[in-house]
Amino acid sequence: MTGPTNLTAGANFNLTIQALDPFGNLVSGYQGTIDFTSSDTKAVLPGTYTFIPSDNGSHIFTGLLLETAGNQTVSANDLSGINGNTVISVSPGAASNFNLTVPVSASKGDPFTASVAALDQFGNAATGYRGTIAFSSSDATATLPANYLFTAADVGTHTFVNAIILSTVGPQTVKVADMSNGSLQTTQSLNVTPDVPLSAGPRTIRIFRSVTPLVVASVIDGDDNETGSHLSAVVDWGDGTTSTGVIVLVAHNPTTFDVLGNHSYLHRGVYPVTVTIIDSQGSQAVVHSTASFFPRSFSY
DSSP, X not given: XXXXXXEETTOEEEEEEEOBOTTSOBOTTOOOEEEEEESOTTXXXXXXXXXXXXXXXXXXXXXXXXOSOEXXXXXXXXXXXXXXXXXXXXXXXXXXXXXXXXXXXXXXXXXXXXXXXXXXXXXXXXTTOOOEEXXXXXXXXXXXXXXXXXXXXXXXXXXXXXXXXXXXXXXXXXXXXXXXXXXXXXXEEEEEEOOOOXXXXXXXXXXSSSSOOEEEEEEEEOSXXXXXXXXXXXXXXXXXXXXXXXXXXXXXXXXXXXXXXXXOOSSOEEEEEEEEEEETTSOEEEEEEEEEEOOTTSOO
């Protein structure tokens, strides 16, 4: 088999098939029947062919086509078991469309991640794409990524992590378009749901030292993919002082957080601790915990 070693997806090419003896000599009288197969399931290949005397053991097949990027094999198989093959490196074509990946739903005010892939006409990642893209949305109050210029390191795909925030409840769209080629664009729909109310639980705190990092409350936010950056907390320690709580994600649980606080009590005793947790959309949860401060030498 003689043909190209490199080509672009979708480019037509020819293959020359020669029947050879074990020593590489052309068998001019070969009149066998062959068919073609390829590792590319989208390949356009010749139909079954029977060599005729005028071929003199060699025939050119035209109009073959490979669509899938990567190293692809094309094989010719004689029905008696003789075969030959060639490997062709297929490069993706120019970008002809985008694939925009966003979640099917997002909570109002919560950031989410979007991925943009530039694809050629056959669905291969257009690794050579170097265009600049811009985002837009049906939500006039949306927070969107800045215009972005694709680089070689992107190899055709770029992910914008927690870069989009939609604030209008209901069906919305996010659109991405090449800034210099208006036909290169795509739009995805998603549903924006109301902010999920916070739910929180108290903790019973026993303190043996004057300053200790304390877990003063736990809070659950049913919104997906939260990092805790949207939450804030204020701790009223029950002795006339307040401080800001620190929000910490609970390991292996993407919707549960601990509220931590540091405090020094001047007198031993039991104190009512009130923790107020607020998210970026205004949802609020109030937790009443109890802190008991006694030195270790004190028995209770």
